[in-house]
Amino acid sequence: MFSSVRPYMGAYIVYTVRAAVAISVAVILGVVPYFFLYRIIAPLVAGGQMSFQTILMYVGLTALCLLGNAVLYVHGLSLSHKSAFNTLKNLRIALQGRLESQPLGAIRDLGNGRIKKMFTDDIDTVELLLAHAIPEGIGNLCVPLAVLLAMFFVDWKLALLSLLSLPFGIWAMGMMMKVGMDRMGAYYAAGAKMNNTIIEYVNGMEVVKVFNRDGESYARFERDIDYYRDMTLDWYKVCWPWMALYSSVLPCVALFSLPVGGWFVLQGWSSLADFILVICMSFSVGTPLLKAMAFGGKIPQLNFKIQELERLLEHPPLKASDRDFEGAGHDIAFTDVCFSYKDDEVIHDVNLEISEGQMVALVGESGSGKSTLARLLVHFYDLDSGSITLGGQDITNMRLEALNDRISYVAQEQFLFNTSLLENIRIGRPDATREEVLRAAHLAQCDDFLERMPNGIDTMAGDGGKMLSGGERQRISLARALLKDAPVIVLDEATAFIDPENEEKMNAAISEVIKGKTVLIIAHRLHTVVGADKIVVLDNGSIDAQGTHEELLQSSETYRRLWTAAQQTAEWEVRA
Structure with a gap:
């Protein structure tokens, strides 16, 4: 999945790995307070008592975890951004080298607008994927999976109930990615066409004004912008229903475990303490899982964007050797x-x-x-x-x-x-x-x-x-x-x-x-x-x-x- 971007990361891949580890630990610290909450609720539900000092201790530990979560999350993002911007630098330099090796005719065919969009807008969008989608996606996915695995050690029946919402959410997300990828090429082509038209419109404004061709020139300008708008809206329209479905279902890990698990407790098939612990763990899984899935939808775009950038400059480079001039004279x-x-x-x-x-x-x-x-x-x-x-x-x-x-x-x-x-x-x-x-x-x-x-x-x-x-x-x-x-x-x-x-x-x-x-x-x-x-x-x-x-x-x-x-x-x- 990261094969296209890996060559451009170089030594900075270490920063991305460290960022993923830091964010993973941050997410763990964000999950731990739910276990402290369980430690407070369980004795009260069981009819026991808990001293004020103990409650205060759990509250203090919760505050420390939340502070650690914030510090490590920011530190992880700092590392990921350092890796991302250095990767973008390497990517721009590599594309510049490939651009220089292209025949000038191939460069002219691309157009100034497409080249400008490639070196600025398109590469800048890769930054979001590198700096956020990879480290945050990994961190927010690994921890929920670990928590869900831990549920099986508490009560396998309740753990299975917690997993029932995931297939529906993952299926909805897969459908969103499928219909989105089908339209991605047309979407980027529309953006490139709009950029070329805008640059042509600005550069040719003098001719347009002198010959009173404002209406015709603006009509094309407006048509290409409208086309880009329509392509964007069409892309989102096919994705919106699936986005709404998976964003509603995925975080609700307790969707089945809460009502059915309660019935299990009444039947004596599960203990009340285990039920409370699983419910607390379910609440801790929702937010990071939703974040992971949100970034998961963007990660496939990474390969697409890198390959699209490389494809624009895939014209065979000029034939040349590494030899100096060795001719006799200058005939x-x-x-x-x-x-x-x-x-x-x-x-x-x-x-x-x-x-x-x-x-x-x-x-x-x-x-x-x-x-x-x-x-x-x-x-x-x-x-x-x-x-x-x-x-x-x-x-x-x-x-x-x-x-x-x-x-x-x-x-x-x-x-x-x-x-x-x-x-x-x-x-x-x-x-x-x-x-x-x-x-x-x-x-x-x-x-x-x-x-x-x-x-x-x-x-x-x-x-x-x-x-x-x-x-x-x-x-x-x-x-x-x-x-x-x-x-x-x-x-x-x-x-x-x-x-x-x-x-x-x-x-x-x-x-x-x-x-x-x-x-x-x-x-x-x-x-x-x-x-x-x-x-x-x-x-x-x-x-x-x-x-x-x-x-x-x-x-x-x-x-x-x-x-x-x-x-x-x-x-x-x-x-x-």
Whole structure:
């Protein structure tokens, strides 16, 4: 039952065991006063007498037991929470490691909302199970079972009567767990869908407002929230009757022993003293047994939750070895490369060679596979078939870190962390000095906007780099690449957000970045790559043609069409 969580507990399982022992002793101390009560009642019922000092002694012992119960219960919960939160830490770290090994496509399919819910909400719910359900469930179950066993040594007939209510309660609880588990998967799926919708609604609010789509967007927002509400209520509706039944029947251990046991006494089959003792013991069993059953219903969720978290990241990790880069030079070769997004093949038998020091441009219509090929080179995904080599070494036959050390990837949309611009650039080479970072920023043409910043390069970028424009973020990312100084550069629409005034500066910065490098550049603006050593024309995931600009104008109808469209776009203007 605890097989899924055990690997994440590590050495802290000892704290959980100690917590269960402490809570068990606490429950025992909570049961003992009922025996003191029996010691007080039995002589009075039998017509005997008891001194005031004796009664006072039992009252004092009862107070000590209740105090011990409170102290040990709190101590047990303290230990269990220490174990729980360290287990959650281990779980989050383990899931983070698995997340990093996942292809980026699989991560994008999950959605930000699902990932956020997984690392916060879902894992936090595990805390209740670890900190309470396990130690309290064990402690509150073991003691009632021991008391019920002791009843057999007092009077086996009365003990059997006390057990008669348990099968009904356990059956009701089993039914509740069965119908609840059947709907648990749909319930969690509804929660994940709601989280993704909420995040999409918040992130897209600007677009929604600008285009007056409030009604449509809110309708989906409301629909998914209503669906989650309905799934939750449906889950509870099927569980409520069984919950009510077992919570009513289970604590009533005296349900049969009180009336039938009284008749046994009248018939002389049981003694009055034994009857009183069994009744007192029955009253002591009800509360802890009910607690144990309440937590017992939650313990099966523990495995389900852990397995569900692991299942979200069960996509096979990227193929890689523990070898360093051992290639000769930095030639790049795509050989019979095929790749699919899910079941849709988007790259078909691509063969491409890029010599060291060569600049190769990928061009083609949107959706032709340009960015996908670039991402395959930096190993964002595994191939369906074929191979990609760097310096003759397959990229799957080296550590991902070794590959990343040799490639600088500058994407169209760059993410900046909410730290200083200096630290954002320093991500390219963490050991770089301040002077080296400033020089990279200068070469990336960042000086003009850094001068406007209140603290210059020490200005905070804001969440996601919101303090900068799209073009400014791209120049910061270009400064990262300059600082990294990798031998291979991949530019995926690196000038997409550059305005005409700054395009010349960016081209000068890119010239600095690619000097002496092996370069793969993806561009929609064909005039920016006419000087490339080789231009590769992609069409629907396949290579249509390759050559220089002049050669392609002569030999490729697809390239001529793209070039004509680019020329017409350059001459396009708005007229009043």
